[in-house]
Amino acid sequence: MKIRFWGVRGSIPAPGPDTNRYGGNTSCVSVTGDNGGLVIIDMGTGLMHLGNSLLAREFGKGHGKASILLSHTHWDHIQGLGFFAPVFIPGNQFTVWGPGPYGSSDMLEDILEGQMDPNFSPLQTLKNLAATFEVKAAPLGTPFTAEGMTITAHEHPHGSTTALAFRIEDGGRTFVYASDVGQPEADAPPSEAAVAFYKGADVLLHDTTYFPHNQITRRNRGFSTYEDAGAAAIAAGVKRLVTFHYDQDYIDDDVDALIEACRTWLDTRGGKDIELIPAREGDEITI
Amino acid sequence: MKVRFWGVRGSIPVPGRTTNRYGGNTSCVEVRPKGGHPIIIDAGTGLRRLGKSLMEDAFGEGKGKASILISHTHWDHVQGLPFFSPAYQKGNEIAIYARQRDMHLEAVFSAQNRAPYFPVPLSAMQAQMKFHEVIEGQKFTIGTAKVSVTRLNHPWIAIAYRVDVDGASVVYCSDTAPFADFLLGTDFVKQAPSLDGPLPPETAAELAQMRAGVINLARNADLLIYDTQFSKEEYRQRPHWGHSHPDDAIAIAREAKAKTLCLFHHAPLRTDDENDQILEQFRGVVAAQHDRFALVSAYEGLEIPLGDE
Numbered sequence: 001m002k003i004r005f006w007g008v009r010g011s012i013p014a015p016g017p018d019t020n021r022y023g024g025n026t027s028c029v030s031v032t033g034d035n036g037g038l039v040i041i042d043m044g045t046g047l048m049h050l051g052n053s054l055l056a057r058e059f060g061k062g063h064g065k066a067s068i069l070l071s072h073t074h075w076d077h078i079q080g081l082g083f084f085a086p087v088f089i090p091g092n093q094f095t096v097w098g099p100g101p102y103g104s105s106d107m108l109e110d111i112l113e114g115q116m117d118p119n120f121s122p123l124q125t126l127k128n129l130a131a132t133f134e135v136k137a138a139p140l141g142t143p144f145t146a147e148g149m150t151i152t153a154h155e156h157p158h159g160s161t162t163a164l165a166f167r168i169e170d171g172g173r174t175f176v177y178a179s180d181v182g183q184p185e186a187d188a189p190p191s192e193a194a195v196a197f198y199k200g201a202d203v204l205l206h207d208t209t210y211f212p213h214n215q216i217t218r219r220n221r222g223f224s225t226y227e228d229a230g231a232a233a234i235a236a237g238v239k240r241l242v243t244f245h246y247d248q249d250y251i252d253d254d255v256d257a258l259i260e261a262c263r264t265w266l267d268t269r270g271g272k273d274i275e276l277i278p279a280r281e282g283d284e285i286t287i
Numbered sequence: 288m289k290v291r292f293w294g295v296r297g298s299i300p301v302p303g304r305t306t307n308r309y310g311g312n313t314s315c316v317e318v319r320p321k322g323g324h325p326i327i328i329d330a331g332t333g334l335r336r337l338g339k340s341l342m343e344d345a346f347g348e349g350k351g352k353a354s355i356l357i358s359h360t361h362w363d364h365v366q367g368l369p370f371f372s373p374a375y376q377k378g379n380e381i382a383i384y385a386r387q388r389d390m391h392l393e394a395v396f397s398a399q400n401r402a403p404y405f406p407v408p409l410s411a412m413q414a415q416m417k418f419h420e421v422i423e424g425q426k427f428t429i430g431t432a433k434v435s436v437t438r439l440n441h442p443w444i445a446i447a448y449r450v451d452v453d454g455a456s457v458v459y460c461s462d463t464a465p466f467a468d469f470l471l472g473t474d475f476v477k478q479a480p481s482l483d484g485p486l487p488p489e490t491a492a493e494l495a496q497m498r499a500g501v502i503n504l505a506r507n508a509d510l511l512i513y514d515t516q517f518s519k520e521e522y523r524q525r526p527h528w529g530h531s532h533p534d535d536a537i538a539i540a541r542e543a544k545a546k547t548l549c550l551f552h553h554a555p556l557r558t559d560d561e562n563d564q565i566l567e568q569f570r571g572v573v574a575a576q577h578d579r580f581a582l583v584s585a586y587e588g589l590e591i592p593l594g595d596e
Contacts, residue, residue, distance in 0.1 A: 016311070248335075
């Protein structure tokens, strides 16, 4: 399994020289399975650059196929869709798996349709995408198959709403994507359900939006600190922890400090053996 | 007045090393009359940093007043609004102007700022938010500034603004296609149309009228900010996207006798070096034609003083 980071920022893209090293694009991660299958997680602005890179492959000729896992539909996780070049090439096939209340995909499709409303988007409607674009409700807790990989979805709190985490298993390896993870209560241990879902992952990518002192005043926004991520990683016994979804106001030096603080926190809480990997735009890790 | 650029990019924000100098934020321009309240044109991602800077001032104490003129509500022109800190500060007054739509403007902006797209609804904005629907041809005042409006050639219709204040004028003309080949309205155009056939007379007349409106709006303007997302060749490949190119902007500036032309709404994938080359190339064109206007290219942080400062 190969995991590549195309957008690692939270809430809104943050351009500027002081975000060059980690990157300013919003959430988008690609996962390439051992058989070459492509799963994309979240459609932030990073998706545009992933899409442009795909044009050199079968997607440029309309022979591409991929699945897109959507954690939730806040703007920073869907705003790249209208700029994803492969959806404008007939013949390409995409299946979106996202939050479907009551197991129904209708509402999710309506939400994505609303994104293309003519007041906001020149596309006017999803029907104007040239590629096949199927929207499905991701079942919760029951594994399904996408592009040859086994996927399980788990719902966690995210501010006033919820978001989905995804566990991806392929070739005996496991990658978990858990972004926008709300921590409704201060000083609470990670939820048992979340720990069970992350259990034994080779790589856990976890929301590390905040330093603790910033979370205190913004707990209602539904994001984690590096401490929340570290605690989940230790409790679930994961091998590697990836930091992700940095606050839009953090410059590179701030993120450096956040990662250093996370390392220290892990070392002093029994997580010395966990490898800490900062998500940076353009970086790729192999499991 | 002072004109300051906070976002100069079209379509989608583009962070990264190749956009450091011109900037990767989407459209947002601040017009600051001498001793007056800010008049902001468009609410792309550049609005977030403008909002932060305003909070250091009266807006931080809930005593600020701002107007936001919206060219149209495509994402790249409104996506900064939910991140505009002064809107969440009680006591501030924010007036939003945009073109009349089928639905009320407040409903359009409410649809942007609500679940399941954004966690905070428009109603949570503590500032006094007022929405003003405007239409091409309209004139109104904001403090001592006079504002006029004309229509542009863009899908779902955009409008251009002229602001006259402190004895000077700035015109914001984005987003628009040239007014020669193709009329854009509310219909979705799937394929790039052929530009070689003759136009139906009524379409040609409507485009000519639109162009005359833009020339009139830009007449003798001290600063004309113009959509030059495309090169001429790129425009011919995508005329239905509703964006223009420097050759067309120069023709408009020349005819309107604008004093400075500012290239704006740079294509997302245009690198800093390419933007440098475009500016250099068209400065050559302007010099060769003995044009009397100055040519600049917008970058984040560019500040242009006009008239009485």
